[in-house]
Amino acid sequence: xxxDPRIHNQINDHPYPLxxxxxxxxxxxxxxxxxxxxxxxxxxxxxxxxxxxxxxxRETIEKSGIYDGMEIDLVTHDAKKxxxxxxxxxxxxxxxVLSPLIVHTTPEHEELKAxxxxxxxxxxxxxxxxxAATQWKLFQKENPPRVKPLLYVYRVLLTGIHLMLAGEIQxxxxxxxxxFKLPYIPELIERxxxxxxxxxxxxxxxxxxxxxxxxxxxxxxxxFEESPLPENSSGAAALNDLLIRIRLGRSINGMERTDDK
Numbered sequence: 001x002x003x004d005p006r007i008h009n010q011i012n013d014h015p016y017p018l019x020x021x022x023x024x025x026x027x028x029x030x031x032x033x034x035x036x037x038x039x040x041x042x043x044x045x046x047x048x049x050x051x052x053x054x055x056x057x058r059e060t061i062e063k064s065g066i067y068d069g070m071e072i073d074l075v076t077h078d079a080k081k082x083x084x085x086x087x088x089x090x091x092x093x094x095x096x097v098l099s100p101l102i103v104h105t106t107p108e109h110e111e112l113k114a115x116x117x118x119x120x121x122x123x124x125x126x127x128x129x130x131x132a133a134t135q136w137k138l139f140q141k142e143n144p145p146r147v148k149p150l151l152y153v154y155r156v157l158l159t160g161i162h163l164m165l166a167g168e169i170q171x172x173x174x175x176x177x178x179x180f181k182l183p184y185i186p187e188l189i190e191r192x193x194x195x196x197x198x199x200x201x202x203x204x205x206x207x208x209x210x211x212x213x214x215x216x217x218x219x220x221x222x223x224f225e226e227s228p229l230p231e232n233s234s235g236a237a238a239l240n241d242l243l244i245r246i247r248l249g250r251s252i253n254g255m256e257r258t259d260d261k
Contacts, residue, residue, distance in 0.1 A: 003102075008103065010074055015058075018043065019044065019106055020097070020106065021041070021042035023040060023099060024040075027039070029151070029152075030189070033194075040073070042104070044061060044077070044079070045079050045247075058078075059078045061074070062074065080243060086119045087239065092127070094124070097109075097113055112242065120163065121229055121232060122227040125164055132153055132160070132217060135156060144203075150201065157216040157219075157220055158216070160223070161223045164220065164227040167227075173185065
């Protein structure tokens with residue numbers, strides 16, 4: 001995926017230096033519609049005086065709206081907060097670190113990606129089970145039901161199962177389905193990608209998808225039980241070392257930028 005140059009304007013306007021910025025959401029998951037917004041996620045670095053002083057800096061930066069004709073949803077966390085989330089079985093932040101849709105990167109981002117596998121545990125299954133349950137409830141409340149939240153349900157479940165069995169993060173539903181080969185996924189993606197965000201499903205389809213949701217949920221629970229992933233993360237020491245070095249060592253302002261052009 002070629003990164004639209006206008007997205008770089010949002011990175012350049014960020015109030016703090018960035019360790020990395022990647023694209024998440026439907027673009028990462030493999031089913032963006034023409035009217036999908038761009039979900040930018042990343043890590044910023046608070047200056048030392050805003051960490052040790054009485055006036056603390058902003059741990060989280062959020063920005064959403066229409067910018068340069070694009071709908072943007074940007075969220076970044078300070079490095080300390082983000083590194084802490086990496087140790088809390090949060091699959092969402094792991095997907096952000098490892099996203100192949102890179103808008104801005106640094107050598108320290110490469111270090112973070114190398115550490116990320118040591119932060120993965122079998123208990124990340126709980127994140128994906130909980131996320132899938134939330135998305136399913138949202139899907140059930142819709143009238144008429146839309147394709148978009150249903151695709152999110154399947155994406156979350158398949159990412160979780162793949163992680164438990166293969167030990168790696170894969171957030172792209174198209175790539176995931178090369179392994180799972182669910183015959184209905186391509187048609188759902190086609191309706192989402194070439195339709196609009198408001199593409200809907202027939203009521204007759206609901207019973208089938210409810211059975212599939214339950215089947216895949218049970219499969220994820222079983223994959224958790226059988227997973228070769230460790231019980232606990234072994235990445236804390238490396239994350240701590242990286243955080244100290246970027247706080248007290250080189251400033252990101254002086255880091256070599258490697259922006260996708």
